[in-house]
Amino acid sequence: MLETYKKQYLYPKVQFVVITKNGKVAESDDSLFPLRRGTDITGFHPFFESILPLTDRAGEHLSYSCVHIKDRICDVDCRTFKDKDPLIVIHDLTEHYQSLQTVAQKRNETVIETEVLTLQNTYLQEKEAFKRTFIANFSHEIRNPLTGVFSFTEMLEKTQLSDEQYDLVEIIKSLCQDLNIMINDILDLSKIEVGKFFINNEIFDFNALLESINFIYSTKARQKNLQFHIHRDENIPQYIEGDRNRIKQVLANIIENAIKFTDKGQVALYVRLNNKRANKINIQFEVTDTGIGIAKEDIDDIFTSFTQVHKDSKYPGTGLGLAIVKNLVNLMEGDISAGSEPGKGTSIRFNLRLKFPLHHKPRQIKNQEEEGNILFNNRNKYNVLLIEDNKISQIIVLKILASQGSFFLDIAENGSQALDRIEETRYDLILMDIRLPDVTGYELATVIRNTPEKKYAGTPIIALSGSMMGDGKKKYKKAGISDILQKPFKEQQLLKKLKKFLK
Amino acid sequence: MTVSKKIVLLGHFGVGKTSLVRRFVENTFSDNYKVTIGVHILKKEVILPENQVNLIIWDIEGNEDISATRSSYLMGSHGFIYVFDTTRRSTFEHLEHDLDHLRNHYNNVPVTVVGNKNDLITPAHLRENRPLFKRADFFTSARTGKNVELIFEDVTKKMMS
Structure with a gap:
């Protein structure tokens, strides 16, 4: 019975070949490959050409796994004897190895894909870095001619001009200022992205900052028939330690945006004290408007560079303002969030962890x-x-x-x-x-x-x-x-x- | 005079050993990666000015750890081509260690070191990895065929010298 099974399942998978010392086929049962007696086995497949020199010494047992011979995958044993010709036993394990191949294929592909993705990501980062440096350098180069236009316009303004000429000069000046703001935005963003943007903390008059904001934006709001108000907690100290210019930049960007996207109603700035301990203070700022609002699905995009949620030419801009705001707030260790309802308005809220001096003597008023x-x-x-x-x-x-x-x-x-x-x-x-x-x-x-x-x-x-x-x-x-x-x-x-x- | 020499291609999986052999032997290339299990053995004649050499090329399965390579595959080798993938750091970051292993165990067997997939890397990547790449004798692309003939010629010359 067993012999029947062996004949059916084992013998067809194993081939015995005896070769002479010089590689001629002496005997073969031809179970797997037909090998004619007297032919050179090295001519059948280069594998045998490789192992033949190793059959010189008697008493050797050479064992090779997973060798592809013709269309089969085999394990090959080669035994050498003192007084007999070498014996080669070929085991056909094609099915077994093919199943292993599927597993190995999957594993290797996953590893390679991960590594390739990492490399692609590195390339993208290199490209981004190049782009940022290019933008920064380019913006820098634009500044020289802009300085020229700006300064000569100021000089021209002081000459004798007709009313019409004066108005035109004012327009040039205003456009120069717009251009300068845009260049500053691009430069700021480049500096933030390459980690070369620094926060300069110093003690400053917080009341004066809010007054200046109030003066500028009340005027701008009035030009659009809007109202602008600041609501401020009274127990916030007058002197704060932080980066005055950057706080002003953040507020200016948010309020400018609020005014831009509001056609009627009001824009308000709320300044609230979150908490105050020792010389540390956490202040929350919130700018609300009654403007066109932002759709729910767009709200997460407003802090992304070069993204403009409202693409209408009625609202021009670079899409950098709020991206800079978010970066600046993060640099000042604060958090920012936005909420909005289309048609009703938007609210942008951020908080800053700042310090305040316990005893501060203000400088004398300048002459x-x-x-x-x-x-x-x-x-x-x-x-x-x-x-x-x-x-x-x-x-x-x-x-x-x-x-x-x-x-x-x-x-x-x-x-x-x-x-x-x-x-x-x-x-x-x-x-x-x-x-x-x-x-x-x-x-x-x-x-x-x-x-x-x-x-x-x-x-x-x-x-x-x-x-x-x-x-x-x-x-x-x-x-x-x-x-x-x-x-x-x-x-x-x-x-x-x-x-x-x-x- | 015609002689037969066994060379083995070594290196991690997916570095392009099979592609280099196919490009050299059959002058073909495929983007589809098919993992090699075990060993494929092919043969090609290389003609040098003084010799005709039958290269018996053992294209073995890739291995992240060279010491885990089946020793039976390396037995009786006359030359090695060590291939790494220039786009994948993991395939060349232990290059020096792998070459030491070959020197220690197969001292007299010449090795040609090859950085493959050279068509996929940028000059910046090349500069960044220069210290690791300095051991490479050739940078090849099995896709374009660049330097493929040369590496087989190089190892053959080393074996015959």
């Missing part, structure tokens, strides 16, 4: 001259060196300084010329572009500070920068730069900086 327009007394004359390669920027600074009659201005177009000038002349102040053709402003400032006899150790150096991409205050202070003025700057901004250092 009128500092608050208002800056004017230099032309009895005092100052020697100023401008290090700037951009011709337009040179003319702008020249015109602004010339208008005061208090300055002698020398211009150097690069670092090397600048070093010649400071050797020849003693300057009261140096204005310096950060990106010069032969050297960076940071490097040049360090050299100037370390000139022999420390001639310029105490001379104010003001850097003019198109972007502060990754250049924190620490970096320019370390280089010995006294202050920085970001392009595009207005006449008064430059004069204020000069006044600060030339008292």
Whole structure:
């Protein structure tokens, strides 16, 4: 009985072959492969050509698993003897190995797919990083001509103009401001995304901030026949420690948006005290409007870059405002959320964890001259060196300084010329572009500070920068730069900086 | 003079060992990945100026751990082609260790190291992994056929020298 089964199931799956020392088939039962007696087994399949040299020594047992021979998958045993020809036993295990193949295929494909996805993700991140750097650099380059347009428009405004010309100049100025806001948004977002955006905490007058917000947005709301109100908890301290400019930027973005999307009714800002412990304070801000609202399915998209939920040309914009807001709030360790009902209005709420000084003495109120327009007394004359390669920027600074009659201005177009000038002349102040053709402003400032006899150790150096991409205050202070003025700057901004250092 | 030499392709699974062999022997390529289990053995003649060499090419199943490769497959080898996938870090991050293993156990067997799927990587990726890639003798693409002939020629020359 057993022999019957063996004949049926075992023998057809096993082939015995005896070969001579030089690889000729001596005997074969041909159960799996037909091997003619006397033929060279190495010619049947290269596997046998590989193992033949290993059959030289007697008493060997070579065992190979899972060898593909023709259309079968086999285990092969080869035994060598002292006084007999080598024996090759071939076991056909095709079915068994094919089932293993399915499992291995699935496992390997999963592993490979995961690794390929990781690589693709890395490529995407590289691409994104390149895009962000490109956008940041491009925006920076736009600033130089924009500074020119802005400054010359201001100069043009001061000439004798007809009413119509004056109106046109005002439009140009307004468009420049819009463009500048957009560039600042793109730069801010780039800086946030590459982790080069810094929060500068300082003590500031929170009441003054809210008053300024109230003044600006009441005026803007009135232009659209809207009402704007601020509701503020009285027990919030007057002085807060945080990044005043960024808090203002966040509020400005949200309120601007609220006004933009509201055609009637009101926009309100609620400022509530969440809690206050020791010198820590948690403030909740909420901006509500009675505007067009946002559909439920779109609400999560409003904080995404370049996304505009309302695509109507009636509401222009870059779609960056609220993305920046969300990033800024997160950088200030706060949370932000939005709620809305189409046709009824939107509410955007965020909270900030801030500090407040337990004892704070406010600075003396600045004198009128500092608050208002800056004017230099032309009895005092100052020697100023401008290090700037951009011709337009040179003319702008020249015109602004010339208008005061208090300055002698020398211009150097690069670092090397600048070093010649400071050797020849003693300057009261140096204005310096950060990106010069032969050297960076940071490097040049360090050299100037370390000139022999420390001639310029105490001379104010003001850097003019198109972007502060990754250049924190620490970096320019370390280089010995006294202050920085970001392009595009207005006449008064430059004069204020000069006044600060030339008292 | 005609001689027969056994070469074995080593490396992780999915690095393209089978594709390189198919490109070399049959001049074909398929995007469909079919896992190799066990070993496929193919043969191709390489003609060098002084010799004609019958390469018996053992295309074995990939293994993440070279020491776990069935020793019977490597027995009697005259040359190794170690293949890694340039797009998958896991296939080359232990390259040095794997080559040490070969040196320790098959000291006299020459090895040609190949970074495959070179058509899929960016210059930035190449730069980033330069320290790990420096051991590669060739970068190949079984898809395009780039350098495929060269690696077999290289290992053959090494075996014959």
